[in-house]
Amino acid sequence: MNRKDSAITTEIFPSDMRTSLGRNLTYGMLDVIGRAIVIGEYDNVAFPTEAELARKHGVSRAVTREAVKMLTAKGLLSARPRQGTIVQPQSSWNLFDSDVLHWLLERKFSVELLRHFNQLRVAIEPEAAALAAMQATDAERAAIGAGLSRMVAAEAGADNTLAADIAFHVAVLEGSRNPFYKQFRDMVASALATSIHFTNRIKGRSASIEDHRAVYDAILRRDSDGARCAMRRLIGDVLTLIGEAEATAAP
Amino acid sequence: MNRKDSAITTEIFPSDMRTSLGRNLTYGMLDVIGRAIVIGEYDNVAFPTEAELARKHGVSRAVTREAVKMLTAKGLLSARPRQGTIVQPQSSWNLFDSDVLHWLLERKFSVELLRHFNQLRVAIEPEAAALAAMQATDAERAAIGAGLSRMVAAEAGADNTLAADIAFHVAVLEGSRNPFYKQFRDMVASALATSIHFTNRIKGRSASIEDHRAVYDAILRRDSDGARCAMRRLIGDVLTLIGEAEATAAP
DNA sequence: GTTTACGCAATTATCATATCTATCTGACTT
DNA sequence: AAGTCAGATAGATATGATAATTGCGTAAAC
Numbered sequence: 372m373n374r375k376d377s378a379i380t381t382e383i384f385p386s387d388m389r390t391s392l393g394r395n396l397t398y399g400m401l402d403v404i405g406r407a408i409v410i411g412e413y414d415n416v417a418f419p420t421e422a423e424l425a426r427k428h429g430v431s432r433a434v435t436r437e438a439v440k441m442l443t444a445k446g447l448l449s450a451r452p453r454q455g456t457i458v459q460p461q462s463s464w465n466l467f468d469s470d471v472l473h474w475l476l477e478r479k480f481s482v483e484l485l486r487h488f489n490q491l492r493v494a495i496e497p498e499a500a501a502l503a504a505m506q507a508t509d510a511e512r513a514a515i516g517a518g519l520s521r522m523v524a525a526e527a528g529a530d531n532t533l534a535a536d537i538a539f540h541v542a543v544l545e546g547s548r549n550p551f552y553k554q555f556r557d558m559v560a561s562a563l564a565t566s567i568h569f570t571n572r573i574k575g576r577s578a579s580i581e582d583h584r585a586v587y588d589a590i591l592r593r594d595s596d597g598a599r600c601a602m603r604r605l606i607g608d609v610l611t612l613i614g615e616a617e618a619t620a621a622p
Numbered sequence: 623m624n625r626k627d628s629a630i631t632t633e634i635f636p637s638d639m640r641t642s643l644g645r646n647l648t649y650g651m652l653d654v655i656g657r658a659i660v661i662g663e664y665d666n667v668a669f670p671t672e673a674e675l676a677r678k679h680g681v682s683r684a685v686t687r688e689a690v691k692m693l694t695a696k697g698l699l700s701a702r703p704r705q706g707t708i709v710q711p712q713s714s715w716n717l718f719d720s721d722v723l724h725w726l727l728e729r730k731f732s733v734e735l736l737r738h739f740n741q742l743r744v745a746i747e748p749e750a751a752a753l754a755a756m757q758a759t760d761a762e763r764a765a766i767g768a769g770l771s772r773m774v775a776a777e778a779g780a781d782n783t784l785a786a787d788i789a790f791h792v793a794v795l796e797g798s799r800n801p802f803y804k805q806f807r808d809m810v811a812s813a814l815a816t817s818i819h820f821t822n823r824i825k826g827r828s829a830s831i832e833d834h835r836a837v838y839d840a841i842l843r844r845d846s847d848g849a850r851c852a853m854r855r856l857i858g859d860v861l862t863l864i865g866e867a868e869a870t871a872a873p
Numbered sequence: 874g875t876t877t878a879c880g881c882a883a884t885t886a887t888c889a890t891a892t893c894t895a896t897c898t899g900a901c902t903t
Numbered sequence: 904a905a906g907t908c909a910g911a912t913a914g915a916t917a918t919g920a921t922a923a924t925t926g927c928g929t930a931a932a933c
Contacts, residue, residue, distance in 0.1 A: 684916065
């Protein structure tokens with residue numbers, strides 16, 4: 372079969388496909404199967420065999436196996452002869468993988484997921500700010516300041532609000548000089564992108580900029596406790612809003 | 623070529639191979655290549671082509687491709703036609719992948735890595751303890767208590783010290799009822815396994831047990847601030863020791 | 874002289890097929 | 904019961920051929 376005939380090709384190329392993934396059949400399969408797993412399509416049904424998957428999507432078994440292997444590496448699947456391929460429990464998924472994260476967010480908007488995100492952020496980012504206050508280089512401090520400037524510019528309509536917000540928070544993570552903290556880039560970006568629809572209407576942007584500036588100022592004067600508290604307040608506020616939303620929605 | 627003839631087979635089967643990985647050629651290749659990348663074997667040399675890798679290790683190209691795809695999924699590699707396969711910068715590696723973590727730790731003992739670990743723990747675990755104090759179920763609280771009991775038993779020689787310590791900290795993470803926190807299982811286990819050699823001699827185990835008990839007590843009485851502080855003290859102590867070690871070693 | 878267009882070659886991407894190996898099931902034996 | 908063996912199934916591996924992509928050098932065009 373020619374590649375042009377593949378079901379995957381017509382299914383997702385070229386419009387729907389995630390840009391961060393490559394543009395070949397293997398990545399297409401990865402995306403389609405990964406999304407289906409996260410959606411829960413195989414929750415109470417047996418996962419297809421390699422041969423079935425290959426036939427259903429119109430690709431070779433080699434391509435199928437490569438996609439399955441990638442999903443195995445991300446913790447979504449495991450495969451054994453005779454038993455077949457099985458979906459792993461969610462607890463073993465690698466939630467910090469940006470593909471997995473993307474599929475999860477794409478699934479459906481969930482306030483609970485947003486709360487989980489921000490419960491993590493409230494642990495990570497204040498500590499990152501504290502580390503940045505102590506150890507960030509001049510260039511890294513400048514990047515944080517640049518992020519703040521972009522937020523100010525965005526308020527005047529000269530920049531994108533979300534992009535500026537992300538730039539600020541990512542710059543703080545970078546300033547921590549700890550590779551593990553830097554890993555939260557994607558997570559923070561996703562959390563902000565998701566929560567922007569949620570918080571936009573509730574609370575004015577100007578107050579938020581003051582909160583961000585407090586973080587920046589503390590980092591500049593190398594006040595790690597101050598930076599930690601300021602960042603904690605920033606995210607704590609969002610968390611409070613989320614809690615209220617859950618309380619009113621759930622009664 | 624028969625599987626029994628493969629270089630991988632003699633290279634790593636059956637003794638050296640990580641037990642968490644499967645026992646087939648693909649996982650063998652994954653382990654060998656992943657380790658080589660993390661060690662830095664390809665830092666200033668071009669990464670081999672698929673054909674070369676396959677020939678060098680005596681396996682087929684299909685197996686090689688599957689291993690490369692898994693490493694791509696973990697962020698260590700990227701592949702494009704004509705350009706070849708290239709090692710990604712460390713910043714895009716997925717450090718929360720337990721394989722990557724394992725290769726990193728295996729590389730060589732580094733106080734800096736241990737510090738990075740514990741700088742993350744000091745963010746995560748106190749917050750997890752605070753969440754557990756508020757939301758953990760009775761069963762989860764009991765699991766934390768069981769971990770503490772095992773630590774006491776270990777002191778009397780009736781249990782393994784490291785395993786008990788890990789059980790306690792993992793139970794706290796589970797008690798947070800947040801899937802993102804639960805992801806740090808492997809990281810905390812690795813950090814504890816690594817740091818046990820480091821802290822054992824410096825500070826008595828009994829003091830540590832009292833610190834752990836303080837966390838447990840706070841969680842039991844649903845005192846989230848107390849749990850956060852107690853856990854923070856626990857890990858902060860380790861961090862201080864690491865800092866002192868770096869200060870005396872560096873100059 | 875600079876830019877564009879084109880074609881070659883290298884490398885990954887894909888396919889098809891055959892065979893091997895691990896493991897589950899169930900029957901058979903002890 | 905407990906152990907052993909045979910068949911069936913699904914993943915694991917090998918092989919060789921073809922397709923698609925793209926970096927790069929070269930020639931043509933301006």
